[in-house]
Amino acid sequence: MKMITEDIELLNGMKEDNNASFRAVYEKYSKVLFVYAFNIIKERTICEDIIQEVFISLWAKRKTTNISALKPYLFQAVKFQVFNHFRNNKLSTEDLTRLNIIDVSMNVSGELEYSELNQIIRDHVAKLPKRCRHIFVLSRYHHKSNKEIAEELQISVQAVKNQISKALAFLRNHLQLEEAVIISLILLH
Incomplete structure (x- = not known):
């Protein structure tokens, strides 16, 4: 429950344009998301781009997206980006x-x-x-x-x-x- 509460606080901080909250989310989840993408794609630069895109999108949508559970949301975002990568590269x-x-x-x-x-x-x-x-x-x-x-x-x-x-x-x-x-x-x- 502590993790969920912490994530909610970080999301609220991001909605208030708090860069430290965004950095904390990035530091908390970027590595595990990278490993998840890398286990599927097996190409470091593509995975780095995917993770970067997910966090850019998270920041861009911080005030309009209602996220109730951060970790599943981020994994779903990575899964979507991986899907797009496969679709676009046939x-x-x-x-x-x-x-x-x-x-x-x-x-x-x-x-x-x-x-x-x-x-x-x-x-x-x-x-x-x-x-x-x-x-x-x-x-x-x-x-x-x-x-x-x-x-x-x-x-x-x-x-x-x-x-x-x-x-x-x-x-x-x-x-x-x-x-x-x-x-x-x-x-x-």
Whole structure:
């Protein structure tokens, strides 16, 4: 709870044009966001640009954007920038698999906007078995480590890994079906 309170105070400081609050947010989250992007893209300069763009946008929108949870907001912003990078550079399927959840559906990214794709993924996540879905949401949307999830749910780290693998396999299979339907619809028009 302390972290959330601290983040709210930093966001309020930013809304009041407090540069120290912005620097504190940057110092607190930039490295972990960089690692997150780097694990997907594997190119330092591109990841640095993505992180810079996220923080420039955060500062530019500091007075108009209502952010209730800073950490998930920043991770979502990085995910969006990574998506844009892949879409704009028309990378191969092998590159796209690094996105884990969105991998197969990215092939039709020209036809789907990020928000639509995100909603499709969330719809499929909702179809996961309850325990699997809970673990997956903690991992991917709340950015908790396998160890943190295991401790919270009082299960083994291996059980967490198994559930996440199960969820990813389910999503890949269903997103492949979704992609086939979308491609069919595109070809029919």
